[in-house]
Amino acid sequence: MSITQEFFTNLQSQSQEKLTILDMYLEKWAYILGYSFTSLQRRTPLYYVDLFAGQGQYGNGQPGSPIIALNTLTRVHQNLMQDHDKNPNYNLIAVEKDPNNFIQLSENIQKFKSKVIVKTLNLEAIDALGVIENMVNNSPSLFFVDPFGVKDIPFSMIERISRIQRSDLIINFMYNFVQRFHNFEGVSDTLCELFGTDEFKHVTFDKERELIHLYRKQLQKIGYFTLNYKIKMPGKDRTYFHLIYATKEPRAIIEMKKVFKNMHESIQLDLFEIMERVNYEAEVLQKYNSPITFSQFIARELQSTEFNDSDLRKTLKSMKKKGLVDFDSNKLSDYRTVRNMLLYFKRNNGSFPQL
Ligand SMILES: C[S@@+](CC[C@H](N)C(=O)[O-])C[C@H]1O[C@@H](n2cnc3c(N)ncnc32)[C@H](O)[C@@H]1O
Known part of the structure; x- marks a missing residue:
């Protein structure tokens, strides 16, 4: 049985976890953008791009x-129509290079009756990009990048996607492959292409953290805020892959952080109970010497800590009470004003920074 046949015979638990995250995030993405980018005068197209789409369905009947x-997208469209009289312009682009998978995919999609506009492309992901760039043309887009290995997602391709103005990404980063081969000369070129640098050769003792950090750093260099979520091998305490999330929109990272937190909730204790808040507050003071907007602060801390949006808000309130930060509290509860609200963290010498 080929790797493709085997993969699509039965949906494995690690793929189920990945798809649950995709679904939870996509629902939020569709509601928020569908609501805010649709008016009577204008229906901005919104694109979900599945670059490695697969067959659309698994042998056991589970959807891909x-x-x-x-x-x-169909469900959210119906809800926005019914509850808010909105008619969002959702588009799905599905790319699949394997001709057999493509036939299955097309059949599975055709069965579906929906207001979502669908375009399928029987191409290599890299070759489909030209068509996609023309279609998306800086409308908001979410790219799901879910290849079999690592060789089909060179960093140059991710960089190209990043040039589409409002593109978010969810990338299946095959950590299992990377960690096995990162010292192996034979795949050095492939890994150089994957990371867009050869720095992966210099990882030291904490391989997983450093390799994921490096990939995220590369994404951050091209303008993204990032998060990652580890998916383990079934029944083992070993990492299979990481889902890497990348967005340029500070508000969007809050939504993905909630999704990741939800997934963890059953197995994790509230991190804030464990870690001393006071230590964290000291760290924040060290880090921010000049004024920063609320949305920049939240996005940066979401990507660099385990905390969620509400933990960070609690921290700011607690710090304000102690006189460690200054901001206009009235703006905190209104999402329209809070984004650009400035935070002035106290300096070591006791003064507050000026604008
Ligand atoms: C991991 S599977 C995708 C599974 C699918 N995203 C899902 O969750 O149901 C990867 C798919 O990408 C296809 N593929 C592999 N290399 C590709 C490439 N360079 N361009 C486009 N598709 C590719 C494979 O044939 C396979 O169907």
Whole structure:
């Protein structure tokens, strides 16, 4: 049985976890953008792009990523119509290079009746990009990048996607492969392309943290805020892959952080109970010497700590009470004003920075 046949016979638990995250995030993405980018005068197109779409369905009847997306976009469309009289312009682009998978995919999509506009492309992801760039043309887009290995997602391709103005990414980063081969000369070129640098050769003792950090750093260099979520091998305490999330929109990272937190909730204690808040507050004071907007602060801390949006708000309130930060509290509860609200963290010498 080929790798493709085997993969699509049965949906494995690690793929289920990945698809649950995609679905939870896509629903939020579709509601928020569908609501705010649709008016009577204008229906800005919104694009979900499935770059490695697969067959659309698994042998055991479970839906694959493009059908999950169609389901979710259709449901959100109906809800926004009914409850808010909105008619969002959702588009799905599904790319699949394997001709057999493509036939299955097309059949599975055709069965679906929906207001979502669908375009399928039987191409290599890299070759489909030209068509996609023309279609998306800086409308908001979410790219799901879910290849089999690592060789089909060179960093140059991710960089190209990043040049689409409002593109978010969810990338399946095959850590299991990377950690096995990062010292192996034979795949050095492939890994150089994957990371867009050869720095992966210099990882030291904490391999997983450093390799994921490096990949995220590369994404941050091209303008993204990032998060990652570890998915383990079934029944083992070993990492299979990481989902890497990248967005340029500070508000969006809050939503993905909630999704990741939800997934963890059953197994994790509230981190804030464990880690001393006081230590964290001291860290924040060290880090921010000049005024920063609330949305920049939240996005940066979400990507560099385990805390969620509400933990960070609690921290700011606690610090304000102690006189460690200054901001206009009235703006905190209104999302329209809070974004650009300035935070002035106290300096070591006791003064507050000026603008
Ligand atoms: C991991 S599977 C995708 C699974 C799908 N996202 C899902 O969740 O149901 C990867 C798919 O990408 C296809 N593929 C592999 N290399 C590709 C490439 N360079 N361009 C486009 N598709 C590719 C494979 O044939 C396979 O169907």
